Amino acid sequence: MEKNTLTITDNRTGKSYEIPITDGNIRTMDLRQIKLNADDFGVMGYDPAFLNTASCRSKITYIDGDKGILQYRGYPIEELAERCSFLEVAYLILNGELPTPKELDAWVDLVTHHRMLHETTKSFLEGFRYDAHPMTMLISTVAALSTVYHDARHIHDTETRRLNMVRLIAKMPSMAAYAYRHSLGFPYIYPDDLLTYTENFMTMLFKMVEPKYVAHPVLARALDILFILHADHEQNCSTNVMRSVGSSLADPFVCTAAAASALSGPLHGGANEEVLKMLDEIGTKASVPAFIEGIKAGKGKLMGFGHRVYKNYDPRARIIKRTAEEVFSVTGRNPKLDIALELERIALEDEYFVKRKLYPNVDFYSGLIYQAMGFKPEMFTVLFAIPRTVGWLAQWEELLLDSEQKIARPRQVFVGHALRHLPEVKEREHAPVGR
Ligand code: ACO
Numbered sequence: 001m002e003k004n005t006l007t008i009t010d011n012r013t014g015k016s017y018e019i020p021i022t023d024g025n026i027r028t029m030d031l032r033q034i035k036l037n038a039d040d041f042g043v044m045g046y047d048p049a050f051l052n053t054a055s056c057r058s059k060i061t062y063i064d065g066d067k068g069i070l071q072y073r074g075y076p077i078e079e080l081a082e083r084c085s086f087l088e089v090a091y092l093i094l095n096g097e098l099p100t101p102k103e104l105d106a107w108v109d110l111v112t113h114h115r116m117l118h119e120t121t122k123s124f125l126e127g128f129r130y131d132a133h134p135m136t137m138l139i140s141t142v143a144a145l146s147t148v149y150h151d152a153r154h155i156h157d158t159e160t161r162r163l164n165m166v167r168l169i170a171k172m173p174s175m176a177a178y179a180y181r182h183s184l185g186f187p188y189i190y191p192d193d194l195l196t197y198t199e200n201f202m203t204m205l206f207k208m209v210e211p212k213y214v215a216h217p218v219l220a221r222a223l224d225i226l227f228i229l230h231a232d233h234e235q236n237c238s239t240n241v242m243r244s245v246g247s248s249l250a251d252p253f254v255c256t257a258a259a260a261s262a263l264s265g266p267l268h269g270g271a272n273e274e275v276l277k278m279l280d281e282i283g284t285k286a287s288v289p290a291f292i293e294g295i296k297a298g299k300g301k302l303m304g305f306g307h308r309v310y311k312n313y314d315p316r317a318r319i320i321k322r323t324a325e326e327v328f329s330v331t332g333r334n335p336k337l338d339i340a341l342e343l344e345r346i347a348l349e350d351e352y353f354v355k356r357k358l359y360p361n362v363d364f365y366s367g368l369i370y371q372a373m374g375f376k377p378e379m380f381t382v383l384f385a386i387p388r389t390v391g392w393l394a395q396w397e398e399l400l401l402d403s404e405q406k407i408a409r410p411r412q413v414f415v416g417h418a419l420r421h422l423p424e425v426k427e428r429e430h431a432p433v434g435r
Contacts, residue, residue, distance in 0.1 A: 010034050025054060044411050051308075054235075056243065056402065060093060060394050061234040068312035072232060073097070081319050086227040087111060087197050090169060090390040093232050094397070108197075114170035115191035115200065117178065118148045125182045135264045135381045137179035138172075143257035145171065152251035155400060164252050165393045172386045173197065177204035180379055198223040201386075206374065219373050222327045223383075226366060229316040230384050232391025236308075238262040238269065242392040243399045247408040252396060259392045260385045266303070269388070272363040272380040275304040276371060279336040288342045296352045304364030305347060311357035320365045324372075331372040340368060 004021045008031075019030045032042035047053045062071040070077040073092050080089050084098075091099045091107050099107055124144050128137050146152055149167065154160040178188050181204075189204045199215045202223065207213035233239070242259035246252075263269035282291045295302050307314060328334060344360055347353040367380050375383065399405050 008034065012036060023057075028053070044413075046413055050235075050240070055240065055408070056235070056399065056405065058234065058395070058398060059096065060398060061232045061391070063234055063309050065307070065309035065311050068310060068315050070233075070315050077229065077315055078319065081225050081228050084228065085196070086224045086231070086387060089228045089231055090387075093390050093394045094165070110166055111170045111197065112191075112193050112200075114167050115174050115193075117171055117174050118145075120148070121145075121175065121178065122188060125178055128182060130183070130185060132183065134176070134179040134183050134378050135260070135270075135385070137182065138176055138382050138385060139257050139260045139264065141175045141179065142168070142172070142260060143254050145175075146251050146253035149253065152253055155249060155251065161252070161397065161400075165397070168252060168256055168389055168393060172389050173201035174204060176379075176382045176386055177201060179382065180205055180376075183376075183378070196220065196224075198227065216330055218326055218330045222323050222369060223373070225319065225323050226369065226383070227387035229319060229362060230387040232388070232394065234309075235395075236268070237265070238388065239392060239395050242396050244408040246396040246399050247405060252393065255396055256389060256392055259388075263385055263388065264381055269363075269381045269384040271303050271361070272367040272370070272384065273377045275340075275363055276336070276367045276377045276380070278303045279339050279368075282339050282343075285338050285342045288339060288346060292343070292346050292350060296350075302343070302347060302353075302358070304367075305353070305360055306356070306358045307361045310359065310361065313359045314361045316362040317360045317364055320362065320369065324365050324369050327369050327372050331374075334368045334372045336371070337368055340365065 006019045006021055006026055007016055008019060009016045013036060015034075017030075017034055019026050028045040031045065034043040035041075045053065060073065062074070063069065072080060072089065073096055075092070075098075080092075084092075087108050088099060088104055090111075091104065121141060121144070124141060125137060128140075145167070149164060151160050152164045174191055181188050186208075189207045191200050192203055195203060195215075198220045202215035202220060203213045206215075235243075238259040241262040242255050245255045245258040266274045282288060292302070294300070324334075324337070328337070344364070347358065352358075366384075367377065370380050370383055371377065
């Protein structure tokens with residue numbers, strides 16, 4: 001008869017332990033009973049970078065990295081991107097079910113009415129240098145919102161928690177647009193209640209002196225699709241930060257600022273900006289083979305390629321590639337697309353990339369679309385942070401409502417000095433610093 005347990009024999013002592021398997025996993029706390037003697041701390045799992053450690057039980061996003069599957073609350077990303085609006089998907093991610101027409105109207109209204117920023121946000125932004133990076137401005141401004149909404153710390157009060165979640169989702173595009181306008185020295189544009197989430201965002205970004213800026217519907221829809229694709233991605237680096245900071249019961253504004261900081265790194269959301277820099281560096285289609293050889297020889301990484309979880313084509317990259325064609329039909333083809341396509345073609349045939357299962361990820365093509373739409377590369381990660389705020393908040397709330405969760409506090413394997421005693425100053429001999 002099948003038994004849902006794992007038997008471990010400790011060859012140091014000859015003792016055997018039977019450990020329960022739940023949902024295919026063991027609890028690493030069950031390893032602690034495996035000891036050499038009563039004083040021994042017990043066995044831990046050592047897993048730098050969490051390659052094989054589940055930190056939570058989650059109902060939000062499902063990924064099968066080998067098959068290239070991504071689902072939010074059970075719905076395939078392809079169907080959501082094709083048939084939903086971003087705010088509809090946001091509702092789904094946050095609440096577990098798609099909204100009814102009435103619920104959707106109420107939700108869209110609610111988010112729309114919270115887009116305004118407190119006026120002090122402007123003077124806060126004025127403190128940044130003219131050439132400050134928009135992502136860093138966004139991170140700081142999100143954290144600063146915590147000084148405006150003092151109720152944010154009441155995270156266990158459902159109504160207050162939900163209100164601040166709505167504030168964050170509604171105000172992220174407004175803050176992003178302000179940061180962008182600041183970097184260009186342009187006046188800030190107030191939100192317009194008559195516009196959709198992405199139309200309003202584009203207006204706040206791009207409106208100049210025309211009486212009415214009208215976002216191109218194809219471009220507004222493309223941005224909406226990109227927002228859907230970026231809304232959540234289970235326990236990635238920034239979500240792990242959101243949960244980790246959230247586990248100390250910090251307020252959602254500072255948690256989101258921390259998560260956005262993690263996102264800004266070039267190995268995570270910052271990769272889309274790096275892809276554009278890389279394509280600029282390559283310059284022409286003819287230079288692609290030499291560039292690939294350089295990567296294989298250890299000269300850096302092919303940005304926008306590879307993923308911790310996907311060992312197959314990233315399903316988001318496939319949808320983005322299709323969306324790119326629609327955007328280019330309006331804006332004209334981004335000349336860098338030819339270089340990107342050639343990179344992908346060669347990489348997908350090359351033994352180095354095939355063996356390591358390196359495929360284009362979400363960041364490989366998104367930058368090309370953003371650039372064609374008129375965004376500067378510095379804005380690309382900001383465009384990632386806006387929709388991902390929904391995922392961060394859903395995961396943060398799930399953590400708060402999970403009775404198994406506690407403050408996140410990993411263990412370490414100490415490999416430093418054993419106890420030693422202080423020598424006098426004159427007796428100290430230093431090895432060169434940085435040995
Ligand atoms: N180009 C070249 N080689 C690569 C790349 C790449 N983009 N990615 C991984 N490799 C190689 C590694 O050097 C390693 O080779 P080795 O076995 O010879 O040492 C092997 O593939 C395995 O890679 P790891 O670094 O172990 O993979 P890991 O899961 O830790 O990293 C990551 C995933 C960070 C995404 C990595 O693939 C990478 O740096 N990619 C480029 C940056 C990027 O596009 N990031 C965006 C990811 S998507 C997102 O966060 C939104």
